[in-house]
Amino acid sequence: MTAHATTATPLRIGPHTVWPPVVLAPMAGITNAPFRTLCREFSGGKGQQAPVAEPRRRAPRHRGLFVSEMITTRALVERNEKTMHLIHFDGTEKPRSIQLYGVDPVTVGKAVRMIVDEDLADHIDLNFGCPVPKVTRKGGGSALPYKRNLLRSILREAVGNAGELPVTIKMRKGIDDDHLTYLDAGRIAVEEGVTAVALHGRTAAQHYGGTADWDAIARLKEHVPEIPVLGNGDIWCADDAVRMMRATGCDGVVVGRGCLGRPWLFADLVAAFDDGGGGQARPTFKEVAGVMLRHAGLLGEWLDDEARGVIDFRKHVPWYTKGFSVGSEARRNLAMASSLAELDDHLSGLDLDQEWPERAEGPRGRTAAGKRVVLPDGWLKDPYDCAAVSADAELDTSGG
Numbered sequence: 001m002t003a004h005a006t007t008a009t010p011l012r013i014g015p016h017t018v019w020p021p022v023v024l025a026p027m028a029g030i031t032n033a034p035f036r037t038l039c040r041e042f043s044g045g046k047g048q049q050a051p052v053a054e055p056r057r058r059a060p061r062h063r064g065l066f067v068s069e070m071i072t073t074r075a076l077v078e079r080n081e082k083t084m085h086l087i088h089f090d091g092t093e094k095p096r097s098i099q100l101y102g103v104d105p106v107t108v109g110k111a112v113r114m115i116v117d118e119d120l121a122d123h124i125d126l127n128f129g130c131p132v133p134k135v136t137r138k139g140g141g142s143a144l145p146y147k148r149n150l151l152r153s154i155l156r157e158a159v160g161n162a163g164e165l166p167v168t169i170k171m172r173k174g175i176d177d178d179h180l181t182y183l184d185a186g187r188i189a190v191e192e193g194v195t196a197v198a199l200h201g202r203t204a205a206q207h208y209g210g211t212a213d214w215d216a217i218a219r220l221k222e223h224v225p226e227i228p229v230l231g232n233g234d235i236w237c238a239d240d241a242v243r244m245m246r247a248t249g250c251d252g253v254v255v256g257r258g259c260l261g262r263p264w265l266f267a268d269l270v271a272a273f274d275d276g277g278g279g280q281a282r283p284t285f286k287e288v289a290g291v292m293l294r295h296a297g298l299l300g301e302w303l304d305d306e307a308r309g310v311i312d313f314r315k316h317v318p319w320y321t322k323g324f325s326v327g328s329e330a331r332r333n334l335a336m337a338s339s340l341a342e343l344d345d346h347l348s349g350l351d352l353d354q355e356w357p358e359r360a361e362g363p364r365g366r367t368a369a370g371k372r373v374v375l376p377d378g379w380l381k382d383p384y385d386c387a388a389v390s391a392d393a394e395l396d397t398s399g400g
């Protein structure tokens with residue numbers, strides 16, 4: 001795999017200039033401060049750890065944009081303790097990007113106002129992509145943009161309360177192929193002063209199945225030439241990012257599952273955009289083990305509890321070890337560790353000299369195919385009625 005130079009230009013999100021034009025996708029339970037730190041290090045945005053070539057262009061610029069996991073607006077305005085911890089940024093994170101999810105315009109407005117007044121972030125992204133039945137059943141998540149007026153009200157409140165902060169949105173194509181919403185949502189976003197739109201090229205009905213429809217990203221770009229369009233879906237390596245930008249004309253890419261257990265993908269992305277072919281990082285298992293320990297350690301510091309950090313890290317083990325020869329028992333041991341020393345011990349017992357395996361390439365993370373989208377009764381009857389969504393559509397926090 002070789003990445004190629006692009007004619008891409010820096011991505012502008014309001015006052016923030018981002019190069020390369022790459023965004024870490026918000027992922028609930030994943031893109032907390034420790035994971036963002038790792039990704040930023042590999043992108044060369046922090047510390048010296050990233051094996052990244054010096055950029056050819058002189059850049060003012062932020063080395064990518066690393067968005068928080070989703071924060072529900074109601075929990076934020078209620079100052080829920082866990083939520084207040086989730087919005088924590090490492091002191092060196094700049095710009096600080098928070099993703100919000102809310103279904104009630106007034107609450108969204110209050111949450112945005114709180115972020116501005118208390119200087120909690122530099123950029124706000126709004127999530128309209130969640131396909132989870134518990135959420136769509138109430139009209140939330142990816143069901144919400146179907147109600148155009150409700151979407152408009154939410155965006156109006158968000159932008160109206162954001163002051164100088166740029167507000168962006170992230171969405172799916174629609175509910176299903178017969179109920180696409182992304183073009184209307186893009187137009188509404190422009191009309192309401194949203195700074196940029198990101199499109200995951202799947203419908204809610206698809207969940208994570210099939211392949212992302214990059215043509216839809218191209219259509220959105222044509223439809224809303226006034227603002228940057230970010231493409232999202234199925235970027236598994238740096239070359240995919242370059243291909244998506246070429247194929248769709250989008251202004252930037254959003255990378256999700258491809259960096260699960262592989263934060264060094266950000267080094268590849270920087271190399272691909274900076275000098276068109278830094279190749280691909282192929283860490284040995286020893287190097288991967290080092291990143292695993294660092295990730296678990298950062299989680300422990302963030303949670304102020306080493307054991308909780310290592311336990312939270314367990315979900316990452318299958319992604320980091322994907323493709324390597326790690327027997328099922330060893331894999332289980334790794335996923336049962338509850339201290340850094342134990343994790344280190346289990347890792348040291350493995351063949352650390354293993355080369356990066358081809359089997360580690362390609363899709364990783366959620367791939368479950370679509371199910372029927374569960375909606376409130378009569379939801380599809382009138383896209384323009386004055387729908388309201390009950391607040392418990394914010395209860396699920398599993399994301400997009």
Ligand SMILES: Cc1cc2nc3c(=O)[nH]c(=O)nc-3n(C[C@H](O)[C@H](O)[C@H](O)COP(=O)(O)O)c2cc1C
Nearest residue numbers: 025026027028070127200233234255256257399400
């Ligand atoms: C574990 C997980 C959690 C996610 N959480 C969120 C979220 O909180 N907010 C959001 O907008 N999307 C969320 N998503 C969707 C991703 O941001 C992204 O749109 C999707 O994974 C498609 O991009 P990819 O093909 O690069 O993974 C989540 C996805 C995964 C796999």
